[in-house]
Each structure stands twice: as structure tokens, then as C-alpha cells.
Amino acid sequence: xxxxxxxxxxxxxxxxxxxxxxxxxxxxxxxxxxxxxxxxxxxxxxxxxxxxxxxxxxxxxxxxxxxxxxxxxxxxxxxxxxxxxxxxxxxxxxxxxxxxxxxxxxxxxxxxxxxxxxxxxxxxxxxxxxxxxxxxxxxxxxxxxxxxxxxxxxxxxxxxxxxxxxxxxxxxxxxxxxxxxxxxxxxxxxxxxxxxxxxxxxxxxxxxxxxxxxxxxxxxxxxxxxx
Numbered sequence: 001x002x003x004x005x006x007x008x009x010x011x012x013x014x015x016x017x018x019x020x021x022x023x024x025x026x027x028x029x030x031x032x033x034x035x036x037x038x039x040x041x042x043x044x045x046x047x048x049x050x051x052x053x054x055x056x057x058x059x060x061x062x063x064x065x066x067x068x069x070x071x072x073x074x075x076x077x078x079x080x081x082x083x084x085x086x087x088x089x090x091x092x093x094x095x096x097x098x099x100x101x102x103x104x105x106x107x108x109x110x111x112x113x114x115x116x117x118x119x120x121x122x123x124x125x126x127x128x129x130x131x132x133x134x135x136x137x138x139x140x141x142x143x144x145x146x147x148x149x150x151x152x153x154x155x156x157x158x159x160x161x162x163x164x165x166x167x168x169x170x171x172x173x174x175x176x177x178x179x180x181x182x183x184x185x186x187x188x189x190x191x192x193x194x195x196x197x198x199x200x201x202x203x204x205x206x207x208x209x210x211x212x213x214x215x216x217x218x219x220x221x222x223x224x225x226x227x
Contacts, residue, residue, distance in 0.1 A: 001025055001041075002061035002109055004204060007049055007097050010035045012165030013116070014066030016193035017200045018042065028057055049093045054100045061108035062204040063101055065094045065115050069134075070167055072127040083130050090116075090134040094141065105153050112204045113149075115142055117159035117215055123223045135159070139215050146213030154212040156203045161219045163191040186221030 002025045009018040009029035015036075021027050022039045029035055034044045045055045049067060069086050071078075094115050105111040117135040120128040138157060146155040162168050162181055172178050172190075182188050196218060202208055203216075217223050 003059045004062040005057060005060050005101060006064045008066035012167055013163060013193045013196045016197035017064055020197040020201050050088055060101050060104035061111050063097060063105060063113045064200055065097050067093055068116055069131060071130050074127055075129050078130050086130045086134040091137045110206055111153045113153060113155045114200050114203050115157040117157045119159055119161045119217060119219045119223050121159060142215060143213045150212060156211055157215045158196060158199055159215050159217045160191050160196050161222055163193055163196060165193055184222060186225040186227045189220055191218060
């Protein structure tokens with residue numbers, strides 16, 4: 001049974017990851033609010049990763065950094081603070097977490113780090129300038145850390161397309177938008193949080209022992225195919 005730290009596991013994809021891990025791992029969730037579940041293997045610590053000092057944790061075999069943002073505006077309506085805020089949440093928070101728990105991970109059992117990007121880093125999309133810029137930095141961080149920490153710690157990222165979470169609710173707020181979103185994707189669907197959680201669980205596992213420095217596009221075909 002491994003010890004996994006999940007940052008941002010109270011909602012959305014992070015919550016699905018926590019749920020998927022609990023049966024076979026000890027999970028420490030760090031977020032501002034607690035998950036709406038209780039389990040013998042779950043410990044919750046309230047913390048704002050951007051503004052607070054991260055808590056001390058004795059052991060870690062895996063780290064998942066889930067916080068993200070969807071700040072969609074035309075470039076002329078984005079200000080420098082928007083870019084700074086997105087960068088702080090998506091990039092600096094991840095750096096802060098890796099730096100904090102690196103000693104524990106180095107002593108862990110086949111340790112692994114999972115970060116999050118977005119399909120917008122590969123697929124040019126209007127109004128995504130701020131989030132795409134910060135998530136592209138996450139992809140660079142993933143590759144650099146994967147190289148630096150090899151062979152001890154594996155580092156990978158997941159780049160999901162639209163996922164049915166509160167964060168994406170404005171993009172899926174009525175039946176017409178839901179159908180349009182499905183039609184935009186060659187697989188005629190978008191993601192459920194549990195699908196992304198399955199990928200994260202795989203990347204944390206020993207089954208992914210040969211994978212590091214990779215960005216896995218869970219795109220329902222929108223980046224990979226032109227149909």
C-alpha cells in the first residue's frame with residue numbers, strides 16, 4: 001500500500017483520483033475544502049496551496065497536483081494579473097509541491113509525480129491564451145523534472161480535453177452546448193472525471209515503470225485526428 005499525496009482532491013478530477021486510490025493506497029488530500037467522503041485510508045489537510053505553507057508529511061510514494069483554472073477571455077480582456085494568477089495556480093503551485101515533498105519522494109517506493117496540462121497547449125483555441133501559456137509551462141516542467149529526477153522519480157502529465165466537472169460547467173451549461181461539445185470531438189464524447197482518474201492511477205502504478213517525461217493527451221480525438 002503506497003502513500004499518495006493529492007493536492008486539490010476535494011472536487012472534480014482531483015476528487016475522482018482520490019476516490020480511485022482509496023481502496024489500495026493511503027491518500028493524503030491537501031485542499032482548501034475537504035472531500036465529500038470519508039475512508040480509513042483518507043487523511044485531509046486544509047491548506048491553500050498558493051498562499052499557505054504546505055504541511056509536513058512523513059512519507060510519500062506519489063504526488064498528484066490537480067489545481068487548475070479555466071480563465072477564458074479574449075486577449076484584449078486579459079490583463080497581466082490574469083496571466084500571473086493562472087501561472088501561480090498551475091505552475092508555481094506544482095513547483096512548490098514538488099520542492100516540498102521531494103525528500104519524501106526520493107525515499108519512496110518507486111515514486112511517481114503526476115501533473116496536469118490541457119489539450120489547449122497543443123491545439124490553438126481562441127480565448128485560451130492565459131491557461132494555454134501556463135499549462136504549456138507545466139509540460140516543459142514535466143519533461144525537465146523527468147530528466148532531472150531519473151531514474152529515481154518518474155514525472156508525467158495528463159492533458160485532458162473538456163471534462164465534466166464544476167470547473168468546466170460554463171462550457172456544458174445546457175443541452176445544446178453539451179451536444180456541440182460532443183460533436184467537436186471525433187469520438188463524439190468528452191471526458192468524465194473517472195476516466196482521467198484511471199489514467200492518473202495507472203501513471204502512479206508500477207505498471208507505468210517505463211514512462212517518464214511524457215504528456216498524455218486524453219483528447220477524445222480533438223488534437224490527434226482531423227476527420
